[in-house]
Amino acid sequence: MRTDYMIPALMAASLLLTACGGAVSDAPDEPAGPAVPAPTLDELPAPYNAASLEAGQALFGNKCSACHYIDNRKDHKVGPTLHGMFERGPGKAPGYPTYSAAVKGLGGDTWDTAVLGQWLANPRAFLPGSNMFFNGLTDETQRRDLIAYLMVQSRK
Numbered sequence: 001m002r003t004d005y006m007i008p009a010l011m012a013a014s015l016l017l018t019a020c021g022g023a024v025s026d027a028p029d030e031p032a033g034p035a036v037p038a039p040t041l042d043e044l045p046a047p048y049n050a051a052s053l054e055a056g057q058a059l060f061g062n063k064c065s066a067c068h069y070i071d072n073r074k075d076h077k078v079g080p081t082l083h084g085m086f087e088r089g090p091g092k093a094p095g096y097p098t099y100s101a102a103v104k105g106l107g108g109d110t111w112d113t114a115v116l117g118q119w120l121a122n123p124r125a126f127l128p129g130s131n132m133f134f135n136g137l138t139d140e141t142q143r144r145d146l147i148a149y150l151m152v153q154s155r156k
């Protein structure tokens with residue numbers, strides 16, 4: 001059987017790919033790997049550099065994770081994966097089939113943190129046509145903590 005000889009070659013090829021880092025697969029439906037390195041808290045712009053990432057993580061767990069993954073290489077839940085969201089802009093997660101016209105209509109090649117903050121504060125008023133059924137996060141400090149967490153974790 002010739003296939004016996006192919007296995008070491010395949011293993012060597014995949015080791016090489018791993019060693020190169022990034023670009024392990026070009027499959028179009030997979031969420032892309034990080035386009036930029038994850039920033040540290042200090043590297044975030046104000047006011048996010050004063051945030052609590054722990055508080056943001058807890059908020060994400062309580063209020064967002066039922067509908068969203070944020071970690072690399074996880075796919076979509078009811079909502080699109082948020083991994084890489086800031087690098088691709090609204091309505092552009094690869095393979096997410098059911099974006100509303102409202103989210104797509106936001107446009108742009110990056111997710112703007114100010115726009116995101118306004119949306120999360122009052123989703124229904126800011127973007128009435130969205131499919132995201134979330135009541136809103138009225139506390140400004142909580143929004144800062146959550147968005148800072150998104151800015152770091154979506155790039156890991």
Ligand code: HEC
Nearest residue numbers: 063064067078079080090091092093099100103130131132
């Ligand atoms: C009940 C499910 C649900 C919850 C809870 C939820 N989302 Fe969503 N989210 C969605 C859906 C569905 C969409 C797609 C909306 C659309 O296309 O109108 C979405 C879209 C988004 C987008 C746009 C993504 C993109 O690719 O442009 C962001 C950002 C987002 N949500 C962040 C959050 C955050 C942060 C929280 C927690 C505070 C949260 N969501 C809570 C379901 C949810």
